[in-house]
Amino acid sequence: MAAQKSADEAATMSQIEQERRKDEREHLHRDLHPTDQTVVESFLKGSARQNLFGSLTVKREVRGHAETVLGPNARGPVTGLPLLLLPNRAYEFHIEDWRDGQTKPQVDEIVFKF
Structure with a gap:
């Protein structure tokens, strides 16, 4: 149970980080275009x-x-x-x-x- 909870939290954190990086790339692209x-x-x-x-x-x-x-x-x-x-x-x-x-x-x- 604890392992599943840890895996779910890691997946959530990974998704948040991917979205943050995508937002940063889009912002940089707009600024440099x-x-x-x-x-x-x-x-x-x-x-x-x-x-x-x-x-x-x-x-x-x-x-x-x-x-x-x-x-x-x-x-x-x-x-x-x-x-x-x-x-x-x-x-x-x-x-x-x-x-x-x-x-x-x-x-x-x-x-x-x-």
Whole structure:
């Protein structure tokens, strides 16, 4: 009986500790996420053949990754972004080649993961 009571108390304590750690991780994620302080802009660059580029500026140091979304099942790489982004510095990255006569991007969106 005492062994069962001890096991039940240990299980309860373990559950409480797991929930506390989950709360801490969620709080840390919210505090470190670069939400509305991140600035992203896009622009065409080049003379004979243009390319669509983007610029990303974050307000705090973050690790990040980005990819382009070309449709429901098509993703592609974003080139030019380092893994570690330093604060208040504009990082330029390539989104897509711009074909002659093209008037809008083929890329639907860019997904950033910080």
